[in-house]
Amino acid sequence: MAAPPRKKQKALSDRNDVSIKQSKTYDGLFAPFRALGFITNHVPFALQVHSVKGGLAEPRIHISTCLGRSWAMWDGANMRLLFVGTDAPEMISSLIFQDDAIWAASGLRAIKYLRGKEVASFSNPLGSSLSTLMVFGSYLMALTFDGRHLLIWDTTSENLDATIRFDNGFTATHILHPATYLNKVLVASAEGGLQLWNIKTQVCLYRFNSASLRDSSSVDVPCAITALVQSPAVDVVAIGFSSGEVAIHDVRADEKLMRVHMEGGVRSISFRADGQPSFATASSNGHIAIWDLNAGGRLLHLHRGAHDGAIASIQWLPGQPILISSGEDNSVKQWMFDTPTSAPRLLKYRSGHHQPPHLIRFYGEDGKIILTASRDRSLRNTSVVRDSRSHELSQGSLAKKATSVNQPIMNLKFSPITSLSFSRTRSKDWEDVITTHMNESYARTWRVENKTCGRWLFKPPPEEKHASAIAKSAIVSACGNFGIVAFSSGLVQMWSLESGLPRRLYQLP
Numbered sequence: 195m196a197a198p199p200r201k202k203q204k205a206l207s208d209r210n211d212v213s214i215k216q217s218k219t220y221d222g223l224f225a226p227f228r229a230l231g232f233i234t235n236h237v238p239f240a241l242q243v244h245s246v247k248g249g250l251a252e253p254r255i256h257i258s259t260c261l262g263r264s265w266a267m268w269d270g271a272n273m274r275l276l277f278v279g280t281d282a283p284e285m286i287s288s289l290i291f292q293d294d295a296i297w298a299a300s301g302l303r304a305i306k307y308l309r310g311k312e313v314a315s316f317s318n319p320l321g322s323s324l325s326t327l328m329v330f331g332s333y334l335m336a337l338t339f340d341g342r343h344l345l346i347w348d349t350t351s352e353n354l355d356a357t358i359r360f361d362n363g364f365t366a367t368h369i370l371h372p373a374t375y376l377n378k379v380l381v382a383s384a385e386g387g388l389q390l391w392n393i394k395t396q397v398c399l400y401r402f403n404s405a406s407l408r409d410s411s412s413v414d415v416p417c418a419i420t421a422l423v424q425s426p427a428v429d430v431v432a433i434g435f436s437s438g439e440v441a442i443h444d445v446r447a448d449e450k451l452m453r454v455h456m457e458g459g460v461r462s463i464s465f466r467a468d469g470q471p472s473f474a475t476a477s478s479n480g481h482i483a484i485w486d487l488n489a490g491g492r493l494l495h496l497h498r499g500a501h502d503g504a505i506a507s508i509q510w511l512p513g514q515p516i517l518i519s520s521g522e523d524n525s526v527k528q529w530m531f532d533t534p535t536s537a538p539r540l541l542k543y544r545s546g547h548h549q550p551p552h553l554i555r556f557y558g559e560d561g562k563i564i565l566t567a568s569r570d571r572s573l574r575n576t577s578v579v580r581d582s583r584s585h586e587l588s589q590g591s592l593a594k595k596a597t598s599v600n601q602p603i604m605n606l607k608f609s610p611i612t613s614l615s616f617s618r619t620r621s622k623d624w625e626d627v628i629t630t631h632m633n634e635s636y637a638r639t640w641r642v643e644n645k646t647c648g649r650w651l652f653k654p655p656p657e658e659k660h661a662s663a664i665a666k667s668a669i670v671s672a673c674g675n676f677g678i679v680a681f682s683s684g685l686v687q688m689w690s691l692e693s694g695l696p697r698r699l700y701q702l703p
Contacts, residue, residue, distance in 0.1 A: 230576050231546035231565070231584060232524070233266075234259035235363035238462065238507030239520045240289040240296060255511065258516065259526060265298060267310070268526065270518070273544040279310045287339075288327040292349070297334060300322040304336055304347070304696055316347045319354065325357045328369050330379065341365030341384060346393055358396050364389065368422040372431065372445060380445065382419035382430065388433070390445065399457035406448055407433055422464045425473075432473065434460030440475055442491070454491040454610055461505050470534045470549050480602065482519060482529070482538070494509045497536045499602030500571065501525060502548055516541065522528070523548035523570075540593070545586065547574060552613045555586075555600045557642065565627070565642075569613035571604065573629065574640060588646040596640045609634055613667045614643075619674030624692050626651065628668040628677045637668045637679045639691065652679050652687070660685055 195511050219391055230325040237260035244254040253268025256584065260553035260680055263285055267276040283702070287370065291297075295308045304315040318324055318338065324345075326337040334347045334541030337432060344358040344366060363383040377394040391397070421434030428640045429446040434457040442452035458477030465473040471487040472494065480501040484494040488494030501521030508519045517538065525545035529538035553567040564576045577583035589608055598605045609631040616627040625648035639648030652668075654660040661684035670677050686700035 200515045201432055221596065229261065230578065230581075231566070231574065232261050233544050233546050234506070234520045234521045234524060234526055235262065236506050237286060237289065237505070239509075239526065240291050240516065241509050241511075242291040251700075253512075254432065255293075257526060258289050258291070259520060260289055260298075260450075264298070265307075267296075270311070273526070273528075273542050274580075277310045279307050279471065282310060284323075287323070287325050290327045290329050290336075292329045295329050297329065299327050299336060299665060303687065304334060306349075311603075314352065316352070316354070318345060318347075326367075326369060328371070328379075330371050330393070335369060335393070337366050337369060337381075340633050341367060344369065344381065345470055354395060356396050358391060358393070360389075370422045370424060372429070373424050374428050380422065380424045382433070384418040386417045386435065388419070388421060390421075390444075400448075402448060403446070406450065408435065408439060408444070409453060421460050421475075423465065425465050426467070432463045434475065435461050436450055436460070438477065440485075440495070442487075451486075452483055452491045452619060454483075454493070457481060462508045464508045464510050464517070466515075466691040467510045468515055470515070472534070474510070475506055476500075476508045476519060478504040480523070482488065482508065482517075484538070484605070494535060494689070495536055497529075497598065499596060499604065500527070500529075502602070502604045535564055537613070546576075546584070547572065553611060553659060555614055555616065557616060558618050563642075565614060565616065566677070567614055567629070571607035571610055573611060573614075573627075573640065573646050575645070585645055586636075587642070590647065615669040615677075617672060617674040619672065620691070622673065623674075624648075626674060626691075628652070628670055628679070630665040630668050630679065633667060635681075637665045637677070639677065641692075643678055650689070650691070650693075652677060654681050654683070654685055655699070658684055 196358055201392055226286040235463040235556055239259040241254040253433035259271050260264050261407050263281045265279045268274055286298045286300050288299040295306050298305050298598035302318045304316045306672055318535045322338040322340055324336045326333045332350045334349050336345045348355045366381050367384050368379045368382040377392055379391055381389045388402035390400040407622050417435045417437045420436050423432050429444050433441045438456050440454045440524045441450055444452050456477055456481035457477055460475055461478055462476040473485055475483045480499055480503055482497045482500040486492045486494050502523035503521050505519055505521045510517050517529040520526045527543040528541045530541040543615045547568040547570055549568045549570040551566040551568040552582050555565045557563040557565045562579050566574050575585055592603045595606055611629045614634055625641045628637050630637045636651045637654040639650045641648050654663045660683045663681040665679055666682055667680045677691050678686050680686045684702040688698040
């Protein structure tokens with residue numbers, strides 16, 4: 195009998211090698227396979243805009259977000275997931291584009307990825323982790339987490355070109371290349387100061403103290419620089435502080451041109467890039483403010499609760515009235531400005547739970563959809579097959595209500611879900627999901643097909659002994675016609691999901 199082909203034997207040995215490697219990596223019974231609903235974290239996103247030949251062709255927009263030890267690439271046109279990079283050895287702290295490649299800071303290493311695969315890396319010989327990356331021509335610059343050093347690699351020769359050590363009392367947090375400044379970078383500090391360095395000679399050319407950058411009335415209180423960006427004008431930069439102050443500063447004359455202040459610490463700044471004289475600031479409270487440069491920094495709009503957590507980064511798209519923002523609430527959003535003075539409206543977004551889910555149920559028998567509930571007061575439909583099909587079930591027009599009452603959307607959402615049940619038997623006819631909520635006396639219905647909350651609220655009878663009853667648990671019958679809710683008073687009642695009318699009452703003696 196002929197021996198099996200060599201190719202099959204090789205494939206079998208490869209599979210055995212993989213299983214051995216996995217068993218060495220993971221000691222438990224199960225190994226991680228795929229993360230669902232993870233969009234971004236606190237690390238600022240990286241933006242790349244590709245110009246396309248042809249007058250009518252729109253530029254291609256790529257957004258790269260951090261996923262812990264990995265990163266994801268999104269198509270800005272439709273927020274579709276393009277691909278996910280391979281895992282880095284440690285948590286990623288910074289992302290930056292260089293042509294078609296992307297650099298990621300992970301522990302001691304700066305890793306270069308091309309089409310999601312690692313192709314090169316640099317290691318910090320000083321033994322400290324890297325925090326912030328910046329591409330400067332053919333150079334890659336990185337700040338260390340302790341803020342003591344700036345490392346400069348030549349990406350062409352792949353050698354460490356220079357190492358700059360900062361003086362005591364200066365903890366570097368951000369770096370910026372001022373436009374038209376040859377071989378020079380600005381370095382911001384946690385103490386509120388700013389320094390101009392020549393990276394070729396490793397010489398500090400000028401020091402800006404915090405007194406010239408900040409408001410004179412608050413100089414005595416130390417304040418870290420949390421944002422540093424170039425303005426459309428040469429020699430002018432915007433500096434954001436943890437106190438909420440933003441200074442528009444002329445670095446050539448060392449002169450403050452404008453000062454604004456927003457609620458919460460400033461996390462990111464971006465200047466509009468379509469010819470309109472305005473800029474945006476984002477805060478640690480989740481607010482986005484739009485300022486008018488022609489009117490001396492007059493506040494045009496304050497979008498409260500743009501994110502349900504601190505905003506990590508904002509950037510305007512070049513030549514378009516669209517602002518992209520990412521936040522610690524696990525979401526990336528695009529905001530459209532229809533006119534130069536109009537309030538922003540949400541154009542596109544991709545989001546997930548920003549608090550750990552505590553209820554997870556497979557919806558149906560094919561295993562392609564998962565219903566999840568979290569302490570962030572949301573009920574989400576997560577697709578296992580295609581990420582773009584995932585969405586949050588609507589709780590009504592909360593955005594309009596939040597604007598009218600000047601409250602964050604988070605405060606208007608339903609209470610956290612305590613129990614969840616469904617049946618797909620009649621899902622095309624009426625509501626098919628029932629939930630109970632924390633400290634609420636009624637159960638709510640949902641319709642997954644319409645992606646929204648249902649018509650019915652199931653309340654206990656208006657009797658005195660049930661006046662303070664709390665809905666504790668709910669279940670949908672297998673036929674999909676009835677919903678049964680149990681209350682803290684000992685009452686169990688059944689309703690029709692078609693009409694919302696009560697059908698039967700079960701009560702303890």
